[in-house]
Amino acid sequence: MTAAGVAAARSSTADLAEIVSRTEDAQWELPSACAGWRVIDVMAHLAALATEAVHPPPPDPGLPRNRERYHDLRVDERRSLSHREVLDEWRHSTPRQLDLLAAAQEPPGADEPVEVAGLGTYPRHLLANTMAFNVFCHLRDDLLAPAGPLPFALPAPTGEQVAPAVEFMLAGLPQMQGPELAAAVTGPLVLDLTGPGATTVTVRPADGPDGRLTVVPGAAPDSTAAVHSTALEFIAWGTTRTPWRDHCRVTGDGATATPFLDLLNIV
Template structure:
């Protein structure tokens, strides 16, 4: 099970909760590093995710199929809310979301597959890692300096916080972009991620009936992409160019199309 994901989600959530009381009204209105979102909109996004986790809305075929546009819609629905209303939703729904994620670590339901619209299918226990990824990534990359506008500091990110976020990203990599990304991998590629959250995996071309890439542990290819795991969270979500953070060994022409197209949500 991914109890490490649950611990990471709790850790980053506690860090966000510690920053919120230090914020001024003016700071909530500053543009975040997430394009088109103010700082308060980032929290509105996390609050919306939490509320939908504890009280799932009924299916609505009119909603955007693209996950990023769906998130924009949910944030837009909250733009007329006061700061207090957004924070109240976050404070109310987040503990309940964490409780649900804790319950999801227990058998027999822990391995039950869950469809996340626009993102793929995951075992229920891995949903804790999605929250770990979301809170960690938005807090550290979109809200806080140097990339975000807020002048607050946090302790250095730990392996316990980073590894679960990376685990979710690698689980989502074969699913989120479908044929567009699959077509870029004709030969195995290694992702060698170092520092906190370090891991090494091989991205294998699609061979099975589902037509998806496979991410396997270990290094089983001569073409390798080297990066820190912290930087992977930034460039693999297209917040920054991969060329500024990656070193390729082996055949760069085999890795470049994959890196150009990768966009984990």
């Protein structure tokens, strides 16, 4: 199970609550590093996710299938709310969201597959890592300086916070972009992520009936190239918040890694 994902989600949420308590009213209107969203819109997004976890909406085929457009829609629904109303929703729903994610670590439902529209299908217990990723990434990369507008400092990220976020990213990598990304991987490609949250995996070309890439632990001896960066940097460049070329060192046949790196965009 991914109890570490629950712990990471709680830890990053506590960090976010600390930043919320220090943010002045005018700062909520500043543009975040998430294109098109103000600081308060990032909080509206997290509030929407929490509320939907607690009170899942009925299926609606009219909603966008593209996950980014879906998030934009939910944020737009909250643009008429005051700062206080957005923050009150976040404060109200988030503790219950965390409790539900903790309960999802227990059998028999922990391994039940859950479809996340536009993102793929995951075992229920891994949804905790989804929250750990969302809160960590939005806080550290979109809200706080130097990338974001809020001039507050937090302790350096820990491996316990970073690793579950990276685990979700790697679980989503084969699913989120489908055939487009799969076509860019022509040979086994190693991702060597160091520092807090360190892990090494191999992205293998699609060879099954589902046409998906596979991500397996360790560095495969038949790999064509290896991409080296820190795990913390991977959260930024793997979501296209910063260019991969600013962070990555490629060894082996770089020409086989570049198409994959140019296309990768984990939501």
